[in-house]
Amino acid sequence: MTIANNLTIKEAAEQLRAGTLTSVELTTEIVNRAKHHNEALGAYVEITEEAALEQAAAADADLKAGKDKGLLQGIPLAVKDIIAMIGAPTTANSHVLDPEWGKGVDAPVVARLRDVGAVFVGKSTTSEFAIGNPDESKRFRIPHNPWDLTRTPAGSSSGSGIAIAAGLALGALGTDTGGSVRGPATVNGHSGLKVTYGRVPKSGVVPLGYSLDSVGPMARSAYDCAILLGTMAGWEPRDPNVANVPVDDYVAALDGDVSGVRIGLPTEYFFDSPLLDPEVKGGVLDAVETLVNLGAKAEEFVLPHAELAKDANMLILLGEAHSYHRNNLTSKWLDYGKWTRANLVRGALYSAADLSQANRFRKYWSKIVAEAFEKYDVLITPSAPTPAQRPDEITPSKRLLLPAYTGQWNLTGLPALSIPTGFSSDGLPLSMQIIGKPFAEATVLKVADAFQRATEFHVTAPTLTSVESK
Amino acid sequence: MSIDATAFVHAALASAGITPLPDEVAVIIADYPKLREQADKIYGFADDLEPALTFDPLDHYAAESGN
Numbered sequence: 001m002t003i004a005n006n007l008t009i010k011e012a013a014e015q016l017r018a019g020t021l022t023s024v025e026l027t028t029e030i031v032n033r034a035k036h037h038n039e040a041l042g043a044y045v046e047i048t049e050e051a052a053l054e055q056a057a058a059a060d061a062d063l064k065a066g067k068d069k070g071l072l073q074g075i076p077l078a079v080k081d082i083i084a085m086i087g088a089p090t091t092a093n094s095h096v097l098d099p100e101w102g103k104g105v106d107a108p109v110v111a112r113l114r115d116v117g118a119v120f121v122g123k124s125t126t127s128e129f130a131i132g133n134p135d136e137s138k139r140f141r142i143p144h145n146p147w148d149l150t151r152t153p154a155g156s157s158s159g160s161g162i163a164i165a166a167g168l169a170l171g172a173l174g175t176d177t178g179g180s181v182r183g184p185a186t187v188n189g190h191s192g193l194k195v196t197y198g199r200v201p202k203s204g205v206v207p208l209g210y211s212l213d214s215v216g217p218m219a220r221s222a223y224d225c226a227i228l229l230g231t232m233a234g235w236e237p238r239d240p241n242v243a244n245v246p247v248d249d250y251v252a253a254l255d256g257d258v259s260g261v262r263i264g265l266p267t268e269y270f271f272d273s274p275l276l277d278p279e280v281k282g283g284v285l286d287a288v289e290t291l292v293n294l295g296a297k298a299e300e301f302v303l304p305h306a307e308l309a310k311d312a313n314m315l316i317l318l319g320e321a322h323s324y325h326r327n328n329l330t331s332k333w334l335d336y337g338k339w340t341r342a343n344l345v346r347g348a349l350y351s352a353a354d355l356s357q358a359n360r361f362r363k364y365w366s367k368i369v370a371e372a373f374e375k376y377d378v379l380i381t382p383s384a385p386t387p388a389q390r391p392d393e394i395t396p397s398k399r400l401l402l403p404a405y406t407g408q409w410n411l412t413g414l415p416a417l418s419i420p421t422g423f424s425s426d427g428l429p430l431s432m433q434i435i436g437k438p439f440a441e442a443t444v445l446k447v448a449d450a451f452q453r454a455t456e457f458h459v460t461a462p463t464l465t466s467v468e469s470k
Numbered sequence: 471m472s473i474d475a476t477a478f479v480h481a482a483l484a485s486a487g488i489t490p491l492p493d494e495v496a497v498i499i500a501d502y503p504k505l506r507e508q509a510d511k512i513y514g515f516a517d518d519l520e521p522a523l524t525f526d527p528l529d530h531y532a533a534e535s536g537n
């Protein structure tokens with residue numbers, strides 16, 4: 001049977017319950033597709049075919065017996081390879097991580113998905129330790145953007161991003177410390193949510209920035225992200241970073257009604273850089289116009305110091321990451337990929353006072369942003385200044401000079417969702433970012449869902465025959 | 471603030487016990503002024519007292535400690 005490579009979780013769940021599709025059929029197709037395209041796309045470090053088919057069969061048997069565990073039952077998902085999962089090793093795409101790390105254990109977020117009958121296709125490719133671009137000299141597959149194999153799929157949740165775009169999974173877990181869910185969602189043309197810090201447990205995940213990391217859902221649509229988040233989110237007594245805040249019914253909140261929603265457009269830095277691609281900017285503004293036509297209100301305003309916020313996020317990230325890696329950097333320098341070590345070494349170049357000051361700035365900027373949210377329900381910015389780039393355009397040295405629009409929201413711990421807004425003249429996905437108040441994922445998802453009810457960019461997939469021919 | 475990036479980078483790497491390859495050290499030295507500039511700008515906004523970094527001694531205790 002033919003299963004479309006842009007099938008959503010919502011559609012698949014309907015078909016599973018209507019009896020027109022089984023999880024075994026769906027998983028077989030997804031796994032075969034993943035195996036067939038993995039050499040070219042590099043989405044997976046490991047495809048857990050046998051376990052996935054067992055999980056699919058169990059999901060089908062339960063559904064047939066009337067045990068309906070929810071919309072994720074029988075749905076094939078990818079798990080970023082810094083997240084512990086029973087049945088496959090966790091490598092962090094590195095020769096450095098202890099092979100025994102996380103062995104035989106599910107991270108709490110994976111356990112929650114397993115409990116509702118989700119199917120795990122495999123461990124998806126990550127930037128090494130969620131920070132280093134791929135190094136061809138190491139043994140791991142190089143990930144490629146399915147829209148244009150010469151361009152990067154972004155990182156660090158590269159494989160999860162590729163898998164969603166190319167239909168090699170219907171949903172995925174990513175992590176985000178400075179943009180690593182939103183970046184891949186942006187350049188691969190689908191939806192990716194960085195949650196509020198503390199919304200989803202992050203124990204059982206290799207850390208990058210302790211005070212910045214989050215685990216987030218990636219899927220074609222905001223609706224699918226809402227389905228995933230409903231299971232992923234919530235209190236976890238074993239995780240000191242989880243907030244004891246009630247979990248909203250994210251799916252029930254998706255009523256398509258954005259009348260009266262107040263959208264703030266922070267113009268300074270986010271919209272006025274000469275390095276912001278005009279097509280990216282145009283895509284965001286067209287999307288905002290669509291939302292206004294649906295009843296929302298939008299207004300430009302100035303949110304000062306956004307560039308400093310980007311830099312403060314990076315300084316804190318590098319300091320925290322360096323503390324985690326310090327011992328291995330001294331003894332296993334060359335075991336790290338060249339781009340990973342180029343990033344991690346920077347943590348040794350800052351002073352203790354720098355880290356203290358960055359954290360003081362963090363408090364200061366969080367207050368400014370909170371004041372903005374007294375006037376607005378969401379903020380909207382571009383997700384990135386350009387569509388997908390080539391690997392030589394995003395070396396650590398070059399990225400120092402580029403604007404970036406995602407780390408500011410890790411600094412403040414706010415939820416931020418990237419969704420597609422269209423395509424460039426080169427046929428590459430364009431994206432916007434919707435930011436909300438703390439624990440207001442329901443509002444962020446609702447605005448995105450309203451836009452996606454009026455457009456089809458999020459369900460437009462690259463043709464895999466074009467991948468095969470390259 | 472003028473800095474001797476070469477001297478600082480060599481000292482920082484030695485202090486951290488890290489031994490990159492010579493061409494990597496050259497890149498770190500070339501990038502350092504930009505990193506420093508970005509970090510220095512973060513000192514520009516705050517007064518002496520606010521915002522303060524805080525610490526809660528009750529973090530690992532029951533809601534109200536005391537006798």
